[in-house]
Amino acid sequence: MITMLLRVLGREYAGRVRRTVALMTATALVEGASYALLVPVLRALFGGSPGEARPWLLAFGAAVAGYAVLRYVSDRSGFRAGTTMLHGMYDRLGDHLARLPLGWYGPGRVGEVSVLASQGVLRAMSVIAHLLAPFLSACVTPLTIVGVMLAFNWQLGLAALAAAPVVVAIQLRTARATTATDTERVGREREATGRVIEYLRAQPVLRAGGRTAERFGLLDDALADQQLASRRATLSALPGVLGLAATVQAVFTGLLALGAYLALGQDIGAAEVLAVLVLAARCADPLLSLAEIGGSLRAARAELARLDEVLRTEPLPEPAEPLRPSGHDVEFDSVTFRHGDRTVTDAVSLAVPEGQRLAVVGPSGAGKSTLLQLLARFYDVDAGAVRVGGVDVREMATAELMARVAIVFQDVYLFDGTIEANVRLGRPDATDAEVRAAGAAALLDEVVERLPGGWSAHVGEGGALLSGGERQRVAIARALLKDAPVVLLDEVTSALDPVSEAAVHTGIERLMKGRTVVMVAHRMRTVRRADRVVFLEDGRVVEQGSHDELLRRCGRYAAYWDLTVVAGGG
Incomplete structure (x- = not known):
């Protein structure tokens, strides 16, 4: 997606985007690594010397403060980059549309360009400002926490890591299932927008024909089709949301059972089991948010693909060495x-x-x-x-x-x-x-x-x-x-x-x-x-x-x- 984003925006934004992505990734890593300090904190609190938890608590507080600073800086960088790119995208799209041959502006283009230039650009440019940071956090932070679990106890770490391929499979299946319905939904949105514009332009004709009290059938049909397409898109994403929630719950339950088994066998202490469960719970929130974030990213990617398609449309070529006419015949x-x-x-x-x-x-x-x-x-x-x-x-x-x-x-x-x-x-x-x-x-x-x-x-x-x-x-x-x-x-x-x-x-x-x-x-x-x-x-x-x-x-x-x-x- 980042490659497509840079292609749509232009290479002049490449450095800014890469810096923002690196900053957001570092923020997610620090967030996950900070939770590693919970293990010695809980071990000391539930052990024989609770006072030994004080330095670990201070270290944990410092790590959280560092994460907060990084999160602020990365979010601000994302918002600034998103705002700059939004202006740049409007300028680039407007300039390109002005250079396209008039033959490109065929039937249906008014609705398509209207949706693309309003909702489409905003949705596509929201990737940097609103979607990329939570997506990276939902991917990188849980993986970092799983790494901490592996370092602490390999059995519990492997049990948590087993969820990764399941989550990936669910996301991929959801993406495939929603691609067709998302395409249909966007097409219906364009059709409905075009019909609204047609309805407004047709007011003199409708009123002259005495049809002001009637419903405009074409517009009603287009809006009904849009509603049905939106419903189908929502239903197609529902199995993925439920599957992800069930997977997270099953993994948490499995970790609880495995931790209890290891504790009863005295392979691990109760404090360690509690720390692992806290870490697992912390993984759950970003993983569950993947369903919503994934849907938003797919919608943004679809808009990026449509923007890319428009920007790839060749304008009329300009001569490398233009000639000047000698007369006006x-x-x-x-x-x-x-x-x-x-x-x-x-x-x-x-x-x-x-x-x-x-x-x-x-x-x-x-x-x-x-x-x-x-x-x-x-x-x-x-x-x-x-x-x-x-x-x-x-x-x-x-x-x-x-x-x-x-x-x-x-x-x-x-x-x-x-x-x-x-x-x-x-x-x-x-x-x-x-x-x-x-x-x-x-x-x-x-x-x-x-x-x-x-x-x-x-x-x-x-x-x-x-x-x-x-x-x-x-x-x-x-x-x-x-x-x-x-x-x-x-x-x-x-x-x-x-x-x-x-x-x-x-x-x-x-x-x-x-x-x-x-x-x-x-x-x-x-x-x-x-x-x-x-x-x-x-x-x-x-x-x-x-x-x-x-x-x-x-x-x-x-x-x-x-x-x-x-x-x-x-």
């Missing part, structure tokens, strides 16, 4: 991209000269948005190349690529902060005047003027306090402030009302002016202003040319245009 060169077994884009070749606009049109599922994501390197292509300024995006540093690209999505996500803070994400070092100018260009100033608090108005989680059109204006202002030479637009007006659409179009026109633009659009109003139009279907380029040229050909684009205009989308 865009090229898709025989680009093929597959998602699972599905080919999303198939040998797509397109070129957008610097400063021109390309509109990508086609039915849903044609691969339009995927082209934008490949250009922004949310994924890497399976074949071909995507180039900006003549340089393959895979050969550019991520920061360099992101500095050259501004993206406005159809679904805008805003962070729970002020309008100004969300706009400043485009360029955090911008002056107030630059932020206001970007807002005015995006017609965001109209929104700001009517909101209480103005630029300091909070947008709510995800921008929930703003309308769709208002969120789009924030996104356009953010992109304008960024002032990137390449602009990617993904159906930004498809779900807006006419008034909001008109305002957003004004902001988009200002955003596109003088920049290289690749836009995915359903609204033909935007397409007409493009320098070149591409019709995409089933991941392939079916037609391309200017808007007027494609209409004259009377092909797939013309049919799509007529259908859209008839449907009122023009």
